[in-house]
Amino acid sequence: MRALSINSVSKSFGPVKAVQNTSIEIEAGKIQGILGPNGSGKSTTLKMVLGMLKPDLGSIKVYGVDVQQSPIEAKRMVGYVPESSRLYEFLTGVEYLDFIGDVHGLDVETKKSRITEFLEAFELEGRENEMISGYSQGMKQKIAMIAAFIHRPRLLVFDEPLNGLDPKAARIVKDLIHKLARDGVTTIFSTHILEIAEAICDGITIMYEGRILAEGTMQELRSQAGMPGSTLEDVFMKVTGTNDVRSIVEALAR
Amino acid sequence: MNLKLVYRLAMVLVVSQVRATRSRVRLKSFRRPIAIFAVGLIAFFLAFIFFWEIAPAISSVEGGGIALEDLTRQGLIGLPSFVIFFTILSGLLWELSYSAQFSSTDIINALPLSASEYVLGSSLSVAYSYSLIPAIGLGATLALGVYFHSIDLWMMTAVFTFMGTFLGAFVIEIVRAVMSRTSSAFYRRGGRIAIATRLIGAVLILLAFQLAFNYRVMYVLLQSVMTGITVAWFIPVAWPSLAVMESDRGNYAIAFTLAVSSLVFMVVMFWLSVKLRERYWVPIPASIRITTTPYSPRTGFLGRLGFSSAESAIVRKDLRSLTRRREMARLLAIPVIILVSMLASFTSSGGSELEFLAFSLVSFSLAVAIFSLVMSMISIGQEASAIWNIYSSPIAPKEIVKAKLMLGFLISLGVLLVILLAFGLLFRPNYQVLILFFFLGLSLAIVETSVGLMIGSWFPDFGEIPRSRFVTFSGGFVGTIAGLIVAGIVGAPAFIYAFVGSMFQSSEYSLAAVTALTILLGVAVSIIAYKLSVLKMSELLKELPT
Numbered sequence: 001m002r003a004l005s006i007n008s009v010s011k012s013f014g015p016v017k018a019v020q021n022t023s024i025e026i027e028a029g030k031i032q033g034i035l036g037p038n039g040s041g042k043s044t045t046l047k048m049v050l051g052m053l054k055p056d057l058g059s060i061k062v063y064g065v066d067v068q069q070s071p072i073e074a075k076r077m078v079g080y081v082p083e084s085s086r087l088y089e090f091l092t093g094v095e096y097l098d099f100i101g102d103v104h105g106l107d108v109e110t111k112k113s114r115i116t117e118f119l120e121a122f123e124l125e126g127r128e129n130e131m132i133s134g135y136s137q138g139m140k141q142k143i144a145m146i147a148a149f150i151h152r153p154r155l156l157v158f159d160e161p162l163n164g165l166d167p168k169a170a171r172i173v174k175d176l177i178h179k180l181a182r183d184g185v186t187t188i189f190s191t192h193i194l195e196i197a198e199a200i201c202d203g204i205t206i207m208y209e210g211r212i213l214a215e216g217t218m219q220e221l222r223s224q225a226g227m228p229g230s231t232l233e234d235v236f237m238k239v240t241g242t243n244d245v246r247s248i249v250e251a252l253a254r
Numbered sequence: 255m256n257l258k259l260v261y262r263l264a265m266v267l268v269v270s271q272v273r274a275t276r277s278r279v280r281l282k283s284f285r286r287p288i289a290i291f292a293v294g295l296i297a298f299f300l301a302f303i304f305f306w307e308i309a310p311a312i313s314s315v316e317g318g319g320i321a322l323e324d325l326t327r328q329g330l331i332g333l334p335s336f337v338i339f340f341t342i343l344s345g346l347l348w349e350l351s352y353s354a355q356f357s358s359t360d361i362i363n364a365l366p367l368s369a370s371e372y373v374l375g376s377s378l379s380v381a382y383s384y385s386l387i388p389a390i391g392l393g394a395t396l397a398l399g400v401y402f403h404s405i406d407l408w409m410m411t412a413v414f415t416f417m418g419t420f421l422g423a424f425v426i427e428i429v430r431a432v433m434s435r436t437s438s439a440f441y442r443r444g445g446r447i448a449i450a451t452r453l454i455g456a457v458l459i460l461l462a463f464q465l466a467f468n469y470r471v472m473y474v475l476l477q478s479v480m481t482g483i484t485v486a487w488f489i490p491v492a493w494p495s496l497a498v499m500e501s502d503r504g505n506y507a508i509a510f511t512l513a514v515s516s517l518v519f520m521v522v523m524f525w526l527s528v529k530l531r532e533r534y535w536v537p538i539p540a541s542i543r544i545t546t547t548p549y550s551p552r553t554g555f556l557g558r559l560g561f562s563s564a565e566s567a568i569v570r571k572d573l574r575s576l577t578r579r580r581e582m583a584r585l586l587a588i589p590v591i592i593l594v595s596m597l598a599s600f601t602s603s604g605g606s607e608l609e610f611l612a613f614s615l616v617s618f619s620l621a622v623a624i625f626s627l628v629m630s631m632i633s634i635g636q637e638a639s640a641i642w643n644i645y646s647s648p649i650a651p652k653e654i655v656k657a658k659l660m661l662g663f664l665i666s667l668g669v670l671l672v673i674l675l676a677f678g679l680l681f682r683p684n685y686q687v688l689i690l691f692f693f694l695g696l697s698l699a700i701v702e703t704s705v706g707l708m709i710g711s712w713f714p715d716f717g718e719i720p721r722s723r724f725v726t727f728s729g730g731f732v733g734t735i736a737g738l739i740v741a742g743i744v745g746a747p748a749f750i751y752a753f754v755g756s757m758f759q760s761s762e763y764s765l766a767a768v769t770a771l772t773i774l775l776g777v778a779v780s781i782i783a784y785k786l787s788v789l790k791m792s793e794l795l796k797e798l799p800t
Contacts, residue, residue, distance in 0.1 A: 052645040052798040071795075075648040082646075086639040088571060090578040094549045095571075101551075102567030103647045108551045115549060128549065131542040131578070 002064070003028040003155055003186035004049065009058035011044055018044040020210040021058075026188060026203070028063075028154075029181050033197035034190040035236055036207035042190035043083055045207070046159050049188065050080050062155055076104065079148035083159040083190075085140060089133035093124060093143050096132060097150060104151035111150075118146040122169055137164040145173060156180070158189035162196065174200055198232040208240045255370055263367070263375030268382055290382060294389035301393030309401040326398040327502060330407050333391045334414035334494035341384050341422025346429065346460055346584055346591075369532040373524065377423035384422075388415050407502055414494035414513075417520055421491075424523040429463050431530035433580060449544070449578055456583030461590055490519045561660070564649050568657035569664075575636060576665070581722055582636070585628055589621040589669050610681075615691070615752055618677065619745050622670050622695045623702045627737040630662035630706030634794070635714040635724030645798045651791035655784065658707055666699035686765055693769045694748045697776030701744050702737055704783035709733035711790040716799055740779050747771040 006024040010017070019041040026032045034042045047053040049060055051071040060067045062074045087096055094115060101111035119125045122142040132140060141164045148156060156177065162170045177187050177200060191197050197204055204221060206214045214224050214235075222228050225235045237245070268287040313319035362372070392412055399408035433456060487496065497512035556566040576582050637644060644654065674695065678688055713729025715722075725733065751768040 047798065050646050052642065054797045072648045072650055075646065078646075080646045082642055086642070088575070088640050088643065090575050091571065092544050095544075095574065098549070098551055099567045099571050100643075100647070102563040103649055105563050108553060111551050112549065129543050129545050129547075131544065134542055 001028040002026070003030070003062070004032075004188060005059075005061040006045065006049065007059050007061075009045070009048060009055045009060060011041075011048060011053060011055050017210050019048070019055075022207075022210070022212055023058075024188075024205055024212070024215075026186055028186050029184045030202045031177060031181050031187045031200055032189075032203045032205065033201035034188065034205045034207060035192075035194065035197055035232075036190075037240060039209075040207040041210040042207055043159050044210075046080075046157050046188065046190060049155075049157050050078055051075060076151075077154045078157055079151065079153035079155070080157045081141075081144045081148045081159065081161050083163070085144035087132050087140055087143060090131060092129050092131055093135070093139075094119070094128040096143055097146055100147040101150055106151060114150050115146070118149065121172060122146060138166055138169070141165055142169055145169075149176070154185060156185060156187040156189070158187065160191060161189050162191070162193065194232045194236055204232070206236060206239050214239045255368065255374070259367065260371050260375045260378065263362075263371065264378035264382065267376060267379035271379070271383060287382070290385060294385045297386055298389040298393035298396075301390045302397045305394045305397035306401065309398060313401075322398070323402050326395065326402050326404065327407075329391070329395045330399060330404065330411045331495050331499045331502070333388075333395060333411050334418040334498065335492055337388050337391065337415050337418040338422045338425075338491050338494070340387055341380070341419055342425050342463065343591075344384055345380060345422060345426035346463065346587075370524075370528045373424070373427050373527045373531050377420060377427060377524075377527075380423040380426055381419040384419065388419055391415065404502075407498060410498050410501055410513075414498060414516065417516060418494055421520045421523055424520065424527045425463065427527035428523065428530055429459070431527065431534045432459055433583075435530075435534045453577055453583055453586065456580065457587040457590060460584055460587040461594065465594065490515070493519065556660070561656070562653060564647075565653050565657040565660070568649075568654065569661045572633065572636075572658065572661045573665075579636075585625075585632065588628055589625040589673065592621045592624060593617055593673065612753065614677065614681065614683075615694075615745075615749065618673060618691055619694060619698060619741060621673060622666065623698045623737060623741040625669055626662060626666040626699045626702035627706040627733060629665055630658065630703045631710045631729070631733050632724035633658040633662060633707060634710040634791075635716055636722070637714075638716050638718050638722060638724075641716050642798060645795065651795050652788050654795075655707060655711070655787045655791050658710075659703055659784070659787075662703035662707065663699060666703055667696070670695040670699055689765065689769065690748055690751065693772055694745060697744050697772045698741060701740050701776045701779045701783070704780040704787065705736050705740050706733060708783045708787040708790060709736065711787050711794055714794065714799075744772060744775045744779065747775070 002025060004024065004026040006022060009019060009022050011019040022041070022045060024032070024034075024045075034045065036042050044053060048055050049062070049067065051060075051067040051074060054068065062077055065074045065077070067074045088099070091099065097115045097118075098111065101115065106114070116125075119128050122145070124139065124142060124146075127135070127139065132143065135143070145161065145165075148158070161173060165173065174196070181187065181202075198218060201218075203215070203217055205212055206221070214221055216224065218232065221232070221235050221239075222230060225238050227235055227238060265287060268290070272287055272289065309322060312322045392408075392415060395411060396405075396408050399405050399411075493512045493516040497509045497516060500506075500512060501509035554566050554570065556569055557563065561569070576586070670692075674688065674692060677683070677691065683691075709729050709732060710725055713726040713732065715724055715726045715729070717723070723730075747768045751764060
């Protein structure tokens with residue numbers, strides 16, 4: 001079953017063409033990574049998946065539901081963590097999660113058991129009654145992550161999900177994504193950490209200046225780049241034409 | 255002190271503010287700091303031309319010349335004190351809204367900038383931003399001053415008006431530091447009682463500063479303890495105006511003393527604001543524990559009333575926002591400031607019973623109307639950069655509108671009951687007046703909340719830097735006008751009943767009719783505003799503001 005269909009989507013902000021004629025198809029239960037340098041259109045694409053931005057052209061369907069036609073229905077199926085997750089700082093961690101649970105219409109018992117379970121897993125118990133404004137960046141990211149998982153979404157949309165997480169929490173997230181994938185939950189996420197993408201993704205999309213440059217499994221990407229046996233970092237550098245790092249470093253060090 | 259750095263900082267603050275508040279203005283020139291100067295200059299000349307043209311016409315009417323000359327003197331004398339009052343009031347309402355989160359992580363805290371440079375730069379930006387009103391005042395008084403050969407007096411007024419703007423800006427810096435200190439102190443204690451105490455403390459601080467720099471209120475207070483003495487001499491904010499007055503009377507020695515005292519007072523305010531800034535520069539974000547009780551969700555009161563879980567969740571969240579965010583305390587102070595200032599002014603002027611009723615009705619209506627309007631006008635923009643939470647959640651526009659309306663109305667109702675209780679205990683009016691006030695207040699609360707929400711979803715301002723305004727400048731302007739118009743419409747039957755009716759010995763029957771008509775008008779306007787709010791909210795939710 002197709003979990004996500006991004007069909008020929010384009011999006012501009014004034015003269016800046018953020019995303020140009022992009023199409024991505026993801027089957028249910030797969031983990032898709034989107035890679036690309038800063039400003040390549042990754043976050044814009046993910047925001048369009050959620051209906052937070054309206055494509056100028058093209059359409060997006062989540063499990064067959066058109067995001068533009070039925071945004072509420074689509075959002076019910078999605079769990080989202082933005083790049084810089086500004087939460088409601090005046091709420092406590094547990095109040096924020098309670099809010100998200102209510103917004104998704106969870107009943108009292110389900111909400112309580114899931115919140116308690118996740119707080120414990122992410123080692124936030126004991127801090128849950130403190131206001132978010134006093135949390136560290138990593139703790140805020142953990143709360144945002146729990147909020148994305150709490151309603152058991154069918155599609156996870158993560159923009160740089162492991163930003164600020166400690167190694168244990170990062171491991172929990174990676175394992176959880178894997179576990180959920182086995183249960184049929186689909187994940188699409190952007191990241192700059194190529195090792196993570198290489199380790200957990202079933203498919204990888206490389207974007208550059210709003211366009212898709214390469215797409216496929218690790219094997220397919222290596223063969224497309226003509227670099228068998230190389231790492232994702234080498235493939236990425238070659239595909240995006242950013243492999244002149246040494247000369248830049250030398251120039252800067254002068 | 256590096257004055258070049260002060261100027262650069264002031265310009266950065268002005269640019270941020272201009273770009274944040276005028277982001278929708280298409281003409282790029284209006285998004286530059288020079289636009290404030292240009293608008294001020296145009297306003298100055300327009301005011302000058304207007305008064306220059308009408309002065310001869312008024313003077314040609316019998317007695318008009320004397321009246322106008324008298325008015326000119328009052329204007330020239332009163333302008334400096336008015337500007338101080340205006341800057342402080344505007345500052346309290348709009349300049350204290352820098353969120354605690356940003357004030358602790360602001361990059362400015364990491365720059366090699368002294369407290370005095372920061373205070374001067376920030377004050378310069380405030381004075382520059384609020385230059386429009388002084389410009390209009392100076393343009394008008396210059397025309398009249400030239401017409402009545404009082405140009406020397408005008409020059410003195412101009413100097414003191416300029417000083418007054420800075421004095422007001424320094425006071426704002428003091429309030430900012432005091433608020434920051436109070437917040438930290440209460441926050442460290444944690445718990446719900448500390449949150450409530452902090453909120454009441456913040457409202458009282460705002461009220462105290464507002465009253466301390468309100469010339470009329472201070473006059474009334476001092477007059478009650480100092481009979482037989484010119485009490486105005488003991489009110490520093492009145493010194494600039496008194497200096498102009500004494501100069502006009504030819505008492506140059508006194509005028510000089512008052513002028514020097516004004517200058518010294520301004521320097522003291524600057525010194526105090528620098529010292530407070532030095533001491534409470536960076537508010538440390540404390541870990542605030544609200545409760546120690548384990549998490550135990552319940553179906554709330556609103557759920558039992560038929561509200562969806564999402565709607566109830568938004569109401570709860572916004573209520574917490576209102577009581578826990580430092581930048582929201584100023585909004586809760588609005589009705590208190592309006593009522594206390596107006597009643598103090600009325601008490602100082604005296605008047606008949608009918609005048610008292612008229613004045614109470616206007617003060618009461620204004621307090622309820624402005625509070626309800628402002629509370630709902632800011633309800634969308636206050637989501638600020640956390641607005642993505644709403645955009646990414648499965649919440650329908652109608653649900654948001656219903657939730658925001660419900661909270662706005664509930665809080666307005668609470669404020670209405672408190673004001674009514676205070677009014678009843680203080681002035682002991684008859685029951686007819688209380689019934690009239692209650693239903694008028696209720697209708698105003700409903701209608702202004704609806705109109706405010708419509709404006710809030712039409713002109714939201716999600717920006718937080720340099721200051722959170724929650725509603726755009728144009729939105730604030732349109733909202734105020736719309737709010738006053740609908741208050742006039744809804745309040746019309748009550749006003750007619752109170753004044754025309756009392757002359758004709760109104761009956762209980764007419765009281766019931768007036769009440770019904772007030773409610774009917776309130777409901778009609780509210781329905782229209784509600785429909786428009788849903789429409790605007792649907793448009794707003796189509797795309798995350800970039």
